[in-house]
Amino acid sequence: MLQVSIALVPGILCYAWIMGWGVILQCLLAILFATTLESIVLLIRRIPVKAFLFDGSTVVTALLFAICLSPYAPWWANLAGIAFGVVVIKHCYGGLGQNIFNPAIAGYVFTLLCFPMELSIYPDPGNYPGFLDTIRIINGNFPHYPDAIAGATVLSTLKSGLHDMKMISEISQSPVFGVLAGRSTEWIAALWFAGGIFLIVRKIIKWQVPVVFLGTMFLISLVFYWFDSSHYPSPVFTLFAGGSMLAAFFIITEPVSSSTTPAGRLLFAAGTAIFAYIIRTWGNYPDGIAFAVLIMNFSAPLLDRLTRPRVLGER
Amino acid sequence: MSSTDIHSFHGGLKLETYKSLSNNLSSLISPLPDKIILPLKQHIGHPANPLVKIGEQVYKGQIIAEPDGYVSLPVHATTSGKIRDIGLYSVPDPLGIKAPCIVIEPDGMDTWIDIRGVDNYLEMDPVTLQNRFRDAGISGLGGAGFPAHVKLKEGTQTEVELLIINAVECEPYITCDDRLIREKPDYIVAGTRMILHAVQARKCIIAIEEDMPDAVNALLPLLDDDIELVKVPTIYPQGSEKQLIKTLTGKAVPSGGLPIHMGIVMHNVGTAAAAYRAVSRGEPLVSRYITVTGCIPSPRNLQVLIGTPVRHCAEQCGYSEKSGNSIILGGPMMGTLVQNMHVPVIKTTHCILIRNKLNQGTEMPCIRCGNCAEVCPVELLPQQLYWFSRSSDHNKLKQHHLFECIECGCCSYVCPSNIPLVHYYRLAKNEINQRDLSITKASESRYRYLKHQERLKHEKKKKKLSVEQLSISGKPNEKKAYIHEAVRRGRAKRVKKQQVRKDQKDE
Numbered sequence: 001m002l003q004v005s006i007a008l009v010p011g012i013l014c015y016a017w018i019m020g021w022g023v024i025l026q027c028l029l030a031i032l033f034a035t036t037l038e039s040i041v042l043l044i045r046r047i048p049v050k051a052f053l054f055d056g057s058t059v060v061t062a063l064l065f066a067i068c069l070s071p072y073a074p075w076w077a078n079l080a081g082i083a084f085g086v087v088v089i090k091h092c093y094g095g096l097g098q099n100i101f102n103p104a105i106a107g108y109v110f111t112l113l114c115f116p117m118e119l120s121i122y123p124d125p126g127n128y129p130g131f132l133d134t135i136r137i138i139n140g141n142f143p144h145y146p147d148a149i150a151g152a153t154v155l156s157t158l159k160s161g162l163h164d165m166k167m168i169s170e171i172s173q174s175p176v177f178g179v180l181a182g183r184s185t186e187w188i189a190a191l192w193f194a195g196g197i198f199l200i201v202r203k204i205i206k207w208q209v210p211v212v213f214l215g216t217m218f219l220i221s222l223v224f225y226w227f228d229s230s231h232y233p234s235p236v237f238t239l240f241a242g243g244s245m246l247a248a249f250f251i252i253t254e255p256v257s258s259s260t261t262p263a264g265r266l267l268f269a270a271g272t273a274i275f276a277y278i279i280r281t282w283g284n285y286p287d288g289i290a291f292a293v294l295i296m297n298f299s300a301p302l303l304d305r306l307t308r309p310r311v312l313g314e315r
Numbered sequence: 316m317s318s319t320d321i322h323s324f325h326g327g328l329k330l331e332t333y334k335s336l337s338n339n340l341s342s343l344i345s346p347l348p349d350k351i352i353l354p355l356k357q358h359i360g361h362p363a364n365p366l367v368k369i370g371e372q373v374y375k376g377q378i379i380a381e382p383d384g385y386v387s388l389p390v391h392a393t394t395s396g397k398i399r400d401i402g403l404y405s406v407p408d409p410l411g412i413k414a415p416c417i418v419i420e421p422d423g424m425d426t427w428i429d430i431r432g433v434d435n436y437l438e439m440d441p442v443t444l445q446n447r448f449r450d451a452g453i454s455g456l457g458g459a460g461f462p463a464h465v466k467l468k469e470g471t472q473t474e475v476e477l478l479i480i481n482a483v484e485c486e487p488y489i490t491c492d493d494r495l496i497r498e499k500p501d502y503i504v505a506g507t508r509m510i511l512h513a514v515q516a517r518k519c520i521i522a523i524e525e526d527m528p529d530a531v532n533a534l535l536p537l538l539d540d541d542i543e544l545v546k547v548p549t550i551y552p553q554g555s556e557k558q559l560i561k562t563l564t565g566k567a568v569p570s571g572g573l574p575i576h577m578g579i580v581m582h583n584v585g586t587a588a589a590a591y592r593a594v595s596r597g598e599p600l601v602s603r604y605i606t607v608t609g610c611i612p613s614p615r616n617l618q619v620l621i622g623t624p625v626r627h628c629a630e631q632c633g634y635s636e637k638s639g640n641s642i643i644l645g646g647p648m649m650g651t652l653v654q655n656m657h658v659p660v661i662k663t664t665h666c667i668l669i670r671n672k673l674n675q676g677t678e679m680p681c682i683r684c685g686n687c688a689e690v691c692p693v694e695l696l697p698q699q700l701y702w703f704s705r706s707s708d709h710n711k712l713k714q715h716h717l718f719e720c721i722e723c724g725c726c727s728y729v730c731p732s733n734i735p736l737v738h739y740y741r742l743a744k745n746e747i748n749q750r751d752l753s754i755t756k757a758s759e760s761r762y763r764y765l766k767h768q769e770r771l772k773h774e775k776k777k778k779k780l781s782v783e784q785l786s787i788s789g790k791p792n793e794k795k796a797y798i799h800e801a802v803r804r805g806r807a808k809r810v811k812k813q814q815v816r817k818d819q820k821d822e
Contacts, residue, residue, distance in 0.1 A: 262689070308696060311694045
């Protein structure tokens with residue numbers, strides 16, 4: 001779990017370089033909230049705090065949640081998401097190893113549904129508020145800084161552009177577009193990819209799951225891109241925009257809430273990719289990874305059942 | 316040389332073998348211990364019935380307990396001496412249960428009872444040869460200790476395609492088969508030919524691990540066209556019966572079935588050596604090779620008499636009691652921890668492993684990482700079995716084939732949460748067996764109760780019937796006569812009494 005956190009660091013630093021202090025502050029706040037709440041719950045449940053807090057899973061949950069969160073969301077949004085993820089999703093279902101849903105993702109979805117406006121504020125890449133202003137914004141005073149944080153993500157730009165009946169060739173003239181996907185933000189995706197390769201090399205995660213996830217996403221988007229390239233983004237864009245890379249290496253590889261059979265894992269990855277693409281393309285939200293993960297989370301027991309391997313000599 | 320294709324089985328582990336600790340030195344013949352403890356049951360099946368009394372003099376090789384039933388073997392005295400006791404003693408058992416044993420106090424002479432070998436076994440009828448194995452008390456010297464003659468007899472009833480002699484010693488540390496092959500290759504090859512004759516197999520393979528080159532070199536010059544030596548990859552648990560069959564034939568033993576159903580019989584090399592002794596010299600199985608290894612000054616192999624206490628073996632290799640040592644009978648993967656050093660070496664004991672107290676990490680919850688499923692040689696889902704055994708979900712456990720588990724310990728070995736998975740499976744198996752047993756018992760007693768009720772009802776009916784019969788069938792005259800007679804008797808009595816009283820008054 002420590003190595004997972006390490007693999008996240010380059011991406012987080014790059015994210016902070018592009019989006020400012022908010023990223024670091026959200027990460028620290030999330031870790032603080034998560035470890036505090038985890039300790040309290042462990043104490044109440046009379047589980048040895050030391051062994052269970054230092055296994056690192058809480059920190060990874062907190063980091064993943066903070067990365068999903070908007071860097072300039074108010075602190076209560078952060079706390080609400082962490083509280084829901086750690087207390088309700090993780091511990092109410094029995095604690096480590098027994099949660100049906102991914103706590104980070106469930107916490108993020110909860111926050112997204114509760115505070116949609118606060119979670120949609122992103123600065124323009126490289127043009128972010130100063131440290132003290134960031135603290136004020138996270139403290140809830142964001143109306144004073146409307147211009148500084150009026151940016152849009154590449155996926156939301158794409159979505160609103162398509163809604164306005166524009167062609168992708170027109171939309172991609174927008175300054176938020178870069179070479180592969182979002183200007184600057186494509187670098188973050190590249191670093192998630194690098195972190196994922198590190199985890200594969202260190203044998204923390206297995207290569208099959210990310211490959212199936214990214215492969216499925218690539219194939220679907222290729223089909224639609226080939227069919228109509230003026231309304232469907234390119235496969236490369238699909239992989240490097242939004243949360244695709246993060247999900248491929250860090251979210252759907254979480255074993256507890258995924259299927260546990262070898263074949264089930266692959267179906268889980270493919271299913272998440274399919275649902276993510278559907279929600280992203282035809283849904284109301286700019287990105288669909290989080291919802292896709294939740295949908296597949298509750299399909300996991302079914303996948304386990306359907307994909308039990310045949311034991312040696314079974315007829 | 317080897318025309319047999321090598322296949323692979325799912326999962327398994329490449330383990331550090333630690334074989335060189337004990338396989339470089341020749342084996343020692345262990346001196347006589349001060350007592351020999353012989354359990355009446357050293358194998359799967361029924362225990363034997365004792366034939367001797369306390370204080371009786373016995374000789375080496377004498378039958379001191381006779382087999383009870385088909386899946387049972389005689390017990391032989393493994394040295395000469397006096398019977399000191401017949402009673403309950405600790406035996407190698409994972410649950411630490413005591414079992415009936417015969418204890419011999421050796422007289423130090425080690426005198427053999429009259430034994431006689433066979434000159435030409437090829438003239439013998441296979442069944443006679445099998446009986447000879449049975450009379451010599453030969454059970455599998457590998458793991459489960461299945462009585463050898465049962466496997467052989469099943470062999471003559473079905474056509475045997477392939478006989479496999481298993482020289483795959485896949486568990487780390489254990490080298491007793493390796494040493495046995497290097498020191499007595501002629502016994503093994505001759506014994507193999509005898510078993511071959513007893514089962515009338517068409518083909519015979521001796522399977523050996525790649526990392527036993529010395530043993531291979533010892534066997535090669537003795538082999539002919541009749542026996543093929545096949546080297547198999549060193550991967551744990553290669554020596555397990557079903558896994559080895561998969562490796563050698565590419566076929567899986569049907570679940571719930573036995574290798575003989577596929578025309579395959581498998582025996583351990585130790586069994587082959589024992590077969591040779593039994594046939595050519597008439598010696599029953601009284602001793603075996605055993606590896607004493609681990610954290611002790613001089614690990615090596617010993618030739619010990621069956622029934623020698625574990626402590627006696629360990630002390631010869633420089634073992635001295637230290638707190639913090641744990642003693643394992645068997646290998647590090649499948650062996651069982653023993654608390655008591657007085658348990659005897661039995662026919663299936665192949666290793667005494669002394670380890671520093673294992674520093675096992677704290678057991679954490681399962682995170683369903685699936686590493687266990689990747690290494691499981693039976694392709695079970697250990698993580699699911701763990702889940703279901705924690706919740707005693709017996710139906711799910713059966714659905715997920717709990718009873719196919721060979722308890723090889725690969726899953727526990729790779730578990731990042733330090734969960735002793737096999738331990739939970741053993742408990743669950745035990746629980747299910749107990750429950751099935753109590754269900755059978757309950758249904759039996761229910762059946763008995765119903766029978767009893769029926770009988771009672773029947774008897775009551777019969778009684779009532781007889782009373783009714785009397786009152787109905789009794790003719791009025793007879794009845795009258797009966798009453799009349801009774802009245803007459805009463806009257807006579809009264810008269811007699813009055814007369815007595817009268818006489819007393821008169822006096």
